[in-house]
Amino acid sequence: MQETEHTVQHSLSQLCAVMVKHETPDHWPALLQLLNESTKSSNPNDRQVGLLLLNKVVESNPESFKPHYRQLLQLLATVLQDVNNPTALYYSILTLTAITAYSGTEEMVRILIVALKHLIKANEDQASEAMEVFNELMESEVSIIVPHVADIVSFCLEVGSDTTLDDSLRVKALSCIAFLIKLKSKTVMKQKLLNPILQSIFPVLSAAPPPGEEDPEDEENDDGGEPANDNPKHCAAQVGHMLYKLAMLCLVYQMPLTQACLTSGDPYQRKGGLMCLAVLAEGCADHIRTNMLSSVLQTVCQSLSDNNQVVRSAGLFALGQFSEHLQPDISKYCSELMPLLLGYLSSLNQAKVGHVTKAFYALENFMENLGTDIEPYLPTLMETMLSALNNADNLKIKELAVSAIGAIANAAKELLVPYFPPVIESLKGFLTTTTEEMRSLQTQSLDTLSVLARTIGKDVFSPLAAECVQLGLNLTDTIDDPDLRRCTYSLYSSVSTVSPECLTPHLVAITTVMMLALKFSVENAYIDEKEDACDALGEIAFNTGTSSLSSFLQFPHDDVRRAAFGALGQFCQAQHKVWKENPTEANHQGNVSLHKLLDVVLPCFLAAIKTELERHVVMGILETMNGVVKSCQGEVFKNPERLKEISYAIRDVLKKKTACQDSGGDDADDDEQQAEYDAMLLEFAGEGIPLVASSVPADSFAPFLNDLLPLIMSKAKSSCTVADRSFSVGTIGEILQALVSVSGGRGLAGRLSNRLLPVLVAGVRDSDPEVRNNSVFGLGSLAEAAGPIIVSDYPMMLSVFSNLLAKESDLRVIDNLCAALCRMIMSNVDAVPLEQVNPQIPQVGLLAQNTLVMLIKEFAQHHSADFHTAVTSLPGEQQAKLSAAISAS
Numbered sequence: 001m002q003e004t005e006h007t008v009q010h011s012l013s014q015l016c017a018v019m020v021k022h023e024t025p026d027h028w029p030a031l032l033q034l035l036n037e038s039t040k041s042s043n044p045n046d047r048q049v050g051l052l053l054l055n056k057v058v059e060s061n062p063e064s065f066k067p068h069y070r071q072l073l074q075l076l077a078t079v080l081q082d083v084n085n086p087t088a089l090y091y092s093i094l095t096l097t098a099i100t101a102y103s104g105t106e107e108m109v110r111i112l113i114v115a116l117k118h119l120i121k122a123n124e125d126q127a128s129e130a131m132e133v134f135n136e137l138m139e140s141e142v143s144i145i146v147p148h149v150a151d152i153v154s155f156c157l158e159v160g161s162d163t164t165l166d167d168s169l170r171v172k173a174l175s176c177i178a179f180l181i182k183l184k185s186k187t188v189m190k191q192k193l194l195n196p197i198l199q200s201i202f203p204v205l206s207a208a209p210p211p212g213e214e215d216p217e218d219e220e221n222d223d224g225g226e227p228a229n230d231n232p233k234h235c236a237a238q239v240g241h242m243l244y245k246l247a248m249l250c251l252v253y254q255m256p257l258t259q260a261c262l263t264s265g266d267p268y269q270r271k272g273g274l275m276c277l278a279v280l281a282e283g284c285a286d287h288i289r290t291n292m293l294s295s296v297l298q299t300v301c302q303s304l305s306d307n308n309q310v311v312r313s314a315g316l317f318a319l320g321q322f323s324e325h326l327q328p329d330i331s332k333y334c335s336e337l338m339p340l341l342l343g344y345l346s347s348l349n350q351a352k353v354g355h356v357t358k359a360f361y362a363l364e365n366f367m368e369n370l371g372t373d374i375e376p377y378l379p380t381l382m383e384t385m386l387s388a389l390n391n392a393d394n395l396k397i398k399e400l401a402v403s404a405i406g407a408i409a410n411a412a413k414e415l416l417v418p419y420f421p422p423v424i425e426s427l428k429g430f431l432t433t434t435t436e437e438m439r440s441l442q443t444q445s446l447d448t449l450s451v452l453a454r455t456i457g458k459d460v461f462s463p464l465a466a467e468c469v470q471l472g473l474n475l476t477d478t479i480d481d482p483d484l485r486r487c488t489y490s491l492y493s494s495v496s497t498v499s500p501e502c503l504t505p506h507l508v509a510i511t512t513v514m515m516l517a518l519k520f521s522v523e524n525a526y527i528d529e530k531e532d533a534c535d536a537l538g539e540i541a542f543n544t545g546t547s548s549l550s551s552f553l554q555f556p557h558d559d560v561r562r563a564a565f566g567a568l569g570q571f572c573q574a575q576h577k578v579w580k581e582n583p584t585e586a587n588h589q590g591n592v593s594l595h596k597l598l599d600v601v602l603p604c605f606l607a608a609i610k611t612e613l614e615r616h617v618v619m620g621i622l623e624t625m626n627g628v629v630k631s632c633q634g635e636v637f638k639n640p641e642r643l644k645e646i647s648y649a650i651r652d653v654l655k656k657k658t659a660c661q662d663s664g665g666d667d668a669d670d671d672e673q674q675a676e677y678d679a680m681l682l683e684f685a686g687e688g689i690p691l692v693a694s695s696v697p698a699d700s701f702a703p704f705l706n707d708l709l710p711l712i713m714s715k716a717k718s719s720c721t722v723a724d725r726s727f728s729v730g731t732i733g734e735i736l737q738a739l740v741s742v743s744g745g746r747g748l749a750g751r752l753s754n755r756l757l758p759v760l761v762a763g764v765r766d767s768d769p770e771v772r773n774n775s776v777f778g779l780g781s782l783a784e785a786a787g788p789i790i791v792s793d794y795p796m797m798l799s800v801f802s803n804l805l806a807k808e809s810d811l812r813v814i815d816n817l818c819a820a821l822c823r824m825i826m827s828n829v830d831a832v833p834l835e836q837v838n839p840q841i842p843q844v845g846l847l848a849q850n851t852l853v854m855l856i857k858e859f860a861q862h863h864s865a866d867f868h869t870a871v872t873s874l875p876g877e878q879q880a881k882l883s884a885a886i887s888a889s
Helices: 002-020 029-039 044-060 062-079 086-099 107-122 124-130 132-140 142-161 167-183 185-190 194-205 232-244 249-262 267-283 285-303 309-325 329-350 353-367 371-391 395-431 436-455 458-478 482-498 504-517 525-544 558-581 585-611 615-637 642-654 671-693 698-716 722-739 745-764 769-807 811-827 834-840 842-862 864-872 876-887
Strands: none
Touching: 044 062, 044 086, 062 086, 062 107, 086 107, 086 124, 086 132, 107 124, 107 132, 107 142, 124 132, 124 167, 132 142, 132 167, 142 167, 142 185, 142 194, 142 232, 167 185, 167 194, 167 232, 185 194, 194 232, 194 249, 194 267, 249 267, 267 285, 267 309, 285 309, 285 329, 309 329, 309 353, 329 353, 329 371, 353 395, 371 395, 395 436, 395 458, 436 458, 436 482, 458 482, 458 504, 482 504, 482 525, 504 525, 525 558, 558 585, 558 615, 585 615, 585 642, 615 642, 615 671, 642 671, 642 698, 671 698, 671 722, 698 722, 698 745, 722 745, 722 769, 745 769, 769 811, 864 876
16 A cells, blocks of 8 residues: 555656646745645655655756755755655755756765765665766766865765675766766866775776676677676776876876786686776876886786686787777787787687687787788688688677778788688678678678778779679668668778779769768767768768768767768869869869859858857868868859958957857866867968968958968967967968969068068077977078068078077978078079078088988989989980989998
8 A cells, every 4th residue: 555655646746747847836836835844744754755746846847946946955955864764865865966957055965975875775776866966966066076076986985895785886886986087087186086996996896706607798698799887897997997097196006906916816806907907008008108018918918828718808808908009019019919819719619709809809909000010910810710701600700700801901901812802702791681680790891891992902892893882772772770871881982982983873872871861860870870971971072073962060969060061071172173174164064063062161161160169170160171272272262252251260260259269168178178179279270371372362362361460470479388389480481382372472471571570580599499490481481482572681581590500400490491591592592692601501511412312312213214314314424423423322
């Protein structure tokens, strides 16, 4: 009867919650009166019912209770101290969770911890759900959490380490710590919580499973998939992973603990130590690569021959992590590691799938940077893979082998040609069946086929290109699967690089499928499908000259938006390429189409630069727009408004007046990361100025350049960072170089010289070689662009160069100095006193002479026929000099 009553109470509360969505509590005084009386009742059951009702109506419409938050918080604080009524504690915490986004108090955190401790004793399931309050507080009210971070961490570690509690509750506690580290890493560091967290999670990581059981990844039926963080061990590993990304301090704390585990007689202790080394490989990769790679690699290799398979499996996982994160240094150990890995793969059908998966994971990551060094191992590798494709009973092992062949192809390229026919036959066999169990193998087969298209060589793959396209179309016609479609997009994109004509008959079908993908409104796998569709459409367009992409730039997922903008940019470049390669009267329509496309695409870019909230999307748009201007040049500015619009967009970014620069955006972890994003935005915007300058007459751009230059020059001040100073003088140099080749450029460069000379001369005297290098380049570009107009400044410039040369040791700066002198001489030879310049730079002359001799020898060796033709056309004296130079040691 009691259970029935509770069900009725719950249902009535839900009904009230629905009503509150339509009738605010202030217009329903009877509800407020009932809540007030029941939650303050002296009868525990009445209070419990009142708190249940309160929880449901507040969760339903928290905003409508905002006028009553102060009273609610006072009530909840009182109830949370009634530790003898766990159900009341439960409903109170859920109610508090619902309103944390709107309000909260510091004193509530300690009360919550005490209440949760009592709730855990009474009902672990309810406690696990109630602990969500910490995540809500951390996400919504970080300032309230900060003073109590140590208390929260201590409580969560206590729960997460308690083996008498349910795994779900322990996972929730450890997840809270991981979330806290993600949001407030600096606070965790400042409050010196690294060591206590590590000390607590280590026993969890290295704990043996209950008697008679195994960890999920060690079980016989494990399919080798990614482990979910649904048990304390995996969750502790995730906490460790996040910690190791914070600081090298973790390495100091962890290594003694790890060493103790690795030398333990308990196999699960050894496994825990290897798991820690594995996650360290990512978080402390630089330190391990430079200081301890040999020793930790030796430890991992020894674990591969451990007498316990649990340890061997963990060693393979660690080796995979090393292979992924410690490149390229780990490739030096090829001769030691490849035999070990090949030995593991020699008996695929006899091993557990999860164990084999880790071996393949290690192998693929290790092969990533081998290149042609893979050649000695290629016969054994391919024999193993082809055997798996033909003989393995388990589809997962076939899938792993197909994936590995893709990794092998990336390294071996044309060396794989002898093995190509049997590989292709196997892949075609996998791609012609439609059973559900084959789906994962098919997606992997499509991925590997895409890799082969790009690596095996055009001559080898082209004869199969049309058949591969048809295989992809057949699959998407018969199977509705987003991952499968994604892989076909990649295949079409790859085929377009080697045989674009094979796609032409199917372009309508292919683009129709992709455009339909871009109209889905669901998340998860479909998000990735949209992004891949955009990327593939862009590459196919560039390689086939197709330009048919509709407007989908308002899609809510930022990665898709960025990819879509990139695809539109590639469409513009593709259309321009087609027209430029055949600019006949008959192809006049191609130029018309280009301008129609530009008139659609560029306004989209410009509007998004102004309104888009995510910095990395705006970076992508600026980069794409720069690519369009660089490729299409003057065609971009045939619309008379476009020059002003693009110049103003660049100006707004440089002035930090765009929406993304006003907002937080990008979920940046801290101010340092946001500053990095802002600097990158400025660089992308600055790169657009010389591209515009090279695309239009100088007099047309002059008014806009006059507005932009002060924004660039302001970053050349000595108080600015090295990166800013380098960016400033480098951009000025590129602008001047652009003016060399445009109509009216000389006059504009001359008019700007009085403003730019002091900036560039100051840069030549900078303490940083990159700034000096860019400044010297800028002075040379100014001399070339302005020509005779700045001849009167030559003596000063030569004096600056002379003083620089006397103390400069950076060869790049010296090289640019030589180039600048050449530009000055070419612009006005009479203004450069060569008899004074030559003695000043004997070391430069010698360096140039030696470089020239090396270049001539290289040319004579590798292009002997052309070289002989060129030499015989010279006068006899010069022929003799060249011959002497080549024969000299």
